[in-house]
Amino acid sequence: MEFRILTEQDLESLLELYKQLQPDDSSSMEDSKIVWQEIEDNQDIRYFGAIDNGKVVSTCYAVYIPNLTRNNRGICFIENVVTDKDYRNRGLASKVMDMAISYAKEKGCYKVILQSGNSRADAHRFYENKGFDGNTKKAFDMRLE
Numbered sequence: 001m002e003f004r005i006l007t008e009q010d011l012e013s014l015l016e017l018y019k020q021l022q023p024d025d026s027s028s029m030e031d032s033k034i035v036w037q038e039i040e041d042n043q044d045i046r047y048f049g050a051i052d053n054g055k056v057v058s059t060c061y062a063v064y065i066p067n068l069t070r071n072n073r074g075i076c077f078i079e080n081v082v083t084d085k086d087y088r089n090r091g092l093a094s095k096v097m098d099m100a101i102s103y104a105k106e107k108g109c110y111k112v113i114l115q116s117g118n119s120r121a122d123a124h125r126f127y128e129n130k131g132f133d134g135n136t137k138k139a140f141d142m143r144l145e
Helices: 008-021 029-041 092-106 121-129
Strands: 002-005 045-052 055-065 075-083 111-114
Touching: 002 092, 008 029, 008 045, 008 055, 008 075, 045 092, 055 092, 075 092, 092 111
Parallel strands: 075 111
Antiparallel strands: 002 045, 045 055, 055 075
16 A cells, blocks of 8 residues: 555546545546646645555645734645545544644644534544544535536
8 A cells, every 4th residue: 555645647536536526526637637637736835645556545635824813823724535446444534644643733823623424423433533623623615506
């Protein structure tokens, strides 16, 4: 098992894994390659993954956001935490998230935030075990679809 920052060579496998997270996503490979180029051009975004024989089996991404409060210390937003259904309960997501948290520390962030669906109790326990507190803030989102 290899743990590293994902690259364009991982894109097809990453998109296959994301189908487990968002089965209705119908993005084309061509469009995804365009977006991936934007991601690679942005030094504040990192995709982390666990790779087994060339297959991305666990991932999350982290976005560093500069901030003018908290002594100009930024925040890091983690999103799309997913592990292949055949690889769960092996500690892979924990290691991948540790990579994202280390990235936040390297960038000097004062906090890391993430959101999780209200009904995902198992995921919530996992995040709490990683040190996240689900009671300090209330998250809101606005779907623009």
